[in-house]
Amino acid sequence: MEFGVWAPQAQQVDLVLDGEPVPMRRTGSPRDGWWTAEGEGSHGTRYAFSVDGGDPRPDPRSGWQPDGVHGASAVVDPQRFPWTDGGWAGRDVRGAVFYELHVGTFTPEGTFAAAAGRLDHLVDLGVDVVEVLPVSAWDGPWNWGYDGVAPYAVQHEYGGPEGFAAFVDACHARGLAIALDCVYNHLGPSGNYLAEFGPYFTDKHDTPWGAAVNLDDTGSVEVRRWIVDNALRWFRDFHVDALRLDAVHALVDDSDRHVLQQLADETAELSAQLGRPLGLVAESDLNDAVMVTPTARGGRGMDAQWDDDVHHALHAWLTGERQGYYADFGEPEVVATTFQEAFFHAERFSSFRGEVWGKKVDRAAVPGTAFLGYLQTHDQVGNRAVGDRIGHLLSPARQAAGAALYLLGPFTPMVFMGEEWNASTKWQFFTSFPDPELGKAVSEGRRGEFGQHGWDAEDVPDPQDPATREASVLRWDELDRDGHARMLAWYRTLTGLRRSVPALADADLRAVRVDVRGNALVLHRGDHRVVVTLGGGADVDVEGTPVEVVAAWTDGADPELLGEGVRTASEGVVVVRVA
Numbered sequence: 095m096e097f098g099v100w101a102p103q104a105q106q107v108d109l110v111l112d113g114e115p116v117p118m119r120r121t122g123s124p125r126d127g128w129w130t131a132e133g134e135g136s137h138g139t140r141y142a143f144s145v146d147g148g149d150p151r152p153d154p155r156s157g158w159q160p161d162g163v164h165g166a167s168a169v170v171d172p173q174r175f176p177w178t179d180g181g182w183a184g185r186d187v188r189g190a191v192f193y194e195l196h197v198g199t200f201t202p203e204g205t206f207a208a209a210a211g212r213l214d215h216l217v218d219l220g221v222d223v224v225e226v227l228p229v230s231a232w233d234g235p236w237n238w239g240y241d242g243v244a245p246y247a248v249q250h251e252y253g254g255p256e257g258f259a260a261f262v263d264a265c266h267a268r269g270l271a272i273a274l275d276c277v278y279n280h281l282g283p284s285g286n287y288l289a290e291f292g293p294y295f296t297d298k299h300d301t302p303w304g305a306a307v308n309l310d311d312t313g314s315v316e317v318r319r320w321i322v323d324n325a326l327r328w329f330r331d332f333h334v335d336a337l338r339l340d341a342v343h344a345l346v347d348d349s350d351r352h353v354l355q356q357l358a359d360e361t362a363e364l365s366a367q368l369g370r371p372l373g374l375v376a377e378s379d380l381n382d383a384v385m386v387t388p389t390a391r392g393g394r395g396m397d398a399q400w401d402d403d404v405h406h407a408l409h410a411w412l413t414g415e416r417q418g419y420y421a422d423f424g425e426p427e428v429v430a431t432t433f434q435e436a437f438f439h440a441e442r443f444s445s446f447r448g449e450v451w452g453k454k455v456d457r458a459a460v461p462g463t464a465f466l467g468y469l470q471t472h473d474q475v476g477n478r479a480v481g482d483r484i485g486h487l488l489s490p491a492r493q494a495a496g497a498a499l500y501l502l503g504p505f506t507p508m509v510f511m512g513e514e515w516n517a518s519t520k521w522q523f524f525t526s527f528p529d530p531e532l533g534k535a536v537s538e539g540r541r542g543e544f545g546q547h548g549w550d551a552e553d554v555p556d557p558q559d560p561a562t563r564e565a566s567v568l569r570w571d572e573l574d575r576d577g578h579a580r581m582l583a584w585y586r587t588l589t590g591l592r593r594s595v596p597a598l599a600d601a602d603l604r605a606v607r608v609d610v611r612g613n614a615l616v617l618h619r620g621d622h623r624v625v626v627t628l629g630g631g632a633d634v635d636v637e638g639t640p641v642e643v644v645a646a647w648t649d650g651a652d653p654e655l656l657g658e659g660v661r662t663a664s665e666g667v668v669v670v671r672v673a
Contacts, residue, residue: 095135095169099143099153100316101291102127109133110142110150110166118143125316127292137171143291151287152244154294154320158255159231159247163285167247172331175259179266179333184370187273187336188398188463189599190222191501191589192508194472197226197252198236199521199566200511206253206261212570217268219514219582220589224265225273225338227472229258233284234526236563238476239275240340241282241525245324255332262333273336273375274328278321279307279344284527292316299346309347318353325357326364329372336373336397342385343378354385358395373397375466381437381452386464397464398506403439404467405474407432408499409484412492412628419446426615430608433503433617436465461601462504469496470510472521479544479554481522481566483513490516490577494584494647495626495667499617501588502598502624502669504606512568514585515578522555524563533558587645591669595644597622611635613665623660623670631662638672645669 097109099118107129108115118129135141140161142150150166152159157170193216201208216224228239231247239249248255262272280303281288288294293313299306308317328334339354347353358374365372376399378385387393403423410416410423422428422445423438432438436455444451470484485493493516501507512519523540527533537558541551555562572578592598597620607618614634617624622644623636631650640655650664660668 095139096130096132097135097141098124098128098130099155099291100125100127100320101129101143101145102313102316103292104129104145106146108144110144111135112140115144125319127313127316135169137169137174139169140166141169142166145290148290151290152285154288154291155246155323156231156244157246157248158250159244160250160254162250163231163233163243163247170255172255172259175256175263175331177259177263177333179263182266182333182370184335184372185222185271186371186397187223187271187373187375187506188461189506189601190271191220191592192223192225192273192466192506193219193221194225194468194508194510195227196238196472196511196521197229198239199563200568201570202567204236204252204567206257210261210264213264213268213270215573216270219509219586220593221270221509223271223273223336225336225508226275228275228277228340230277231285232282234528236524236526236560237282238472238523238525240277241284242277243282243285243287245276245278245281245321246327259332266333271335272333273338273373274332274334275338275340276325276328277340278324279303279341284529284532294320301344301346303344306344306346309345309353310349314349318356321353322357322360326360329361329364329368335371336375338375338377338400339396340377341379342376342394342396343380352394354394354396355389358389362395375399381439383436383453383455383460383464386460398466399464400471401436401465401467401505402474403432403437404465404500404503404505405469405471407438408469408496409474412496413484413487415487421445426610429499429615430610433499433608434603434606436460436462436505436603455603457603460603462603462606463506463601465505466508467500467503467505468508468510469493469500470513471508472510475510475521476523479547479549481520481555483510483517483520485513485516485518485581486520489665490581491647491649491664491666492628494581495628495665497585498588498624498645498647498667498669499615499626501585501592502619502622503617504601504603504619507592509585515573515582517568517578518572519566519569521566522562523557524555524559524566525557526560526563527558584645584647591645595622596620609637621672623672625660625662625668625670626666627662628665631664633659633661635659636670636672640670641673642671643668644671 156167230242389395648666
């Protein structure tokens with residue numbers, strides 16, 4: 095085999111193969127700064143690199159760290175994966191029903207194999223795309239995934255690269271597409287040895303995590319290649335259908351061609367070669383549709399982006415919370431604006447940011463499905479002090495109403511795992527760093543952060559305590575219990591309506607209208623109306639003559655159709671068809 099590594103400033107590089115050093119040659123291939131050497135190896139062979147006589151370090155492009163992120167890398171041969179998805183044609187992720195899934199807490203085992211055993215539940219729920227939280231290797235067995243330090247490697251405890259390939263294959267066998275969450279804006283605090291190889295980071299820009307990934311400074315050509323090659327590898331070798339790109343606003347790039355544009359163009363080329371759609375979904379807080387504008391028109395070329403304004407509008411209105419970034423949200427009129435315009439903060443003042451934020455969306459050019467809408471995400475649950483879900487904050491009727499609005503709205507909807515049955519388990523922030531000093535710092539930092547906001551430190555779960563992860567594992571024995579079973583049936587009803595009623599999947603933002611009538615909010619979707627009443631029942635006028643109650647969640651008497659509206663006896667939601 096030929097082993098290679100980029101180390102442009104090194105005077106000497108050794109390949110450490112099964113513990114023995116092998117001198118490498120500076121070849122300048124495939125680009126300047128590369129070193130290569132030949133050696134015996136096959137799938138599973140351990141190897142590392144020593145730069146200028148330093149300690150052996152993992153390969154910056156390591157695909158497998160079976161002995162942890164501080165140990166040697168292992169060769170991965172993707173030809174070993176026994177794929178059975180030759181007939182899989184892929185799918186366009188826009189308008190699909192996403193399901194955000196964390197492998198480590200989806201099942202008690204926390205493995206790809208165990209998660210594959212629950213895929214039929216997702217099919218029955220009406221899911222189209224399984225969005226998996228990051229699987230790139232981190233230090234310790236359990237983590238959310240955003241502390242990864244080996245972007246090419248698959249976490250060994252989850253099942254490693256072969257386990258992930260088998261999981262993707264199992265999803266495709268059931269008609270489910272796979273989106274993988276990828277983190278390119280920073281690396282975790284333990285096991286990051288990239289700076290020993292070359293200028294992977296730059297002080298030219300600052301990020302919340304320290305020095306920025308080098309996208310526009312000396313050596314950035316190779317660093318950009320490291321990112322783009324990683325993305326293409328997931329598509330090519332692991333048959334992934336889409337990538338969710340974490341916090342792209344932190345990918346600071348002042349070069350003439352932003353790295354996201356480069357990634358979008360090369361992804362499109364690979365899509366043409368593979369003959370199936372490949373999607374890119376960005377997490378961005380810029381509130382600017384340039385993110386989902388094609389590169390040919392000067393945009394970043396993403397297929398879709400997360401839309402936190404949808405979450406904030408629904409959450410603040412339904413819960414009454416107004417702290418922090420919820421300050422400008424909470425009124426039903428804000429929900430109406432967000433559903434009609436995609437962003438609320440679009441050339442409007444953001445009190446949380448202290449400035450006018452965002453840009454208006456050209457609704458004639460950008461479909462609603464370019465934005466993901468949701469009631470919960472891993473961030474919006476796990477970054478609360480105790481990890482409480484929306485179901486811990488709301489009555490079932492209010493959760494049902496919020497679900498109906500985003501699942502039947504104009505956006506690409508995303509369900510957070512367990513939301514569909516109003517899971518009783520919280521989803522808390524957890525880590526498992528073996529280094530006791532780092533672990534202590536993380537625990538004290540977490541509790542100190544929330545202590546500044548009035549929480550008793552002892553009430554904030556210790557991220558390093560194994561019980562914190564265990565408390566976040568879904569309890570599958572709840573599904574058949576009365577309250578949980580009713581919520582699950584409701585979510586299945588909503589996804590079924592979205593699939594069977596064209597008006598409820600219409601992506602044209604120009605056709606969306608939301609009326610606020612007293613304690614009621616009415617979402618217009620073609621010949622259907624989603625009527626939500628909070629705080630009690632009401633007689634709600636709707637445009638058109640109601641002819642059928644298509645679905646309803648109410649804890650009182652059944653809704654009644656009136657000549658020009660609908661009567662509800664309690665707070666809840668009614669979906670009606672009008673003539």
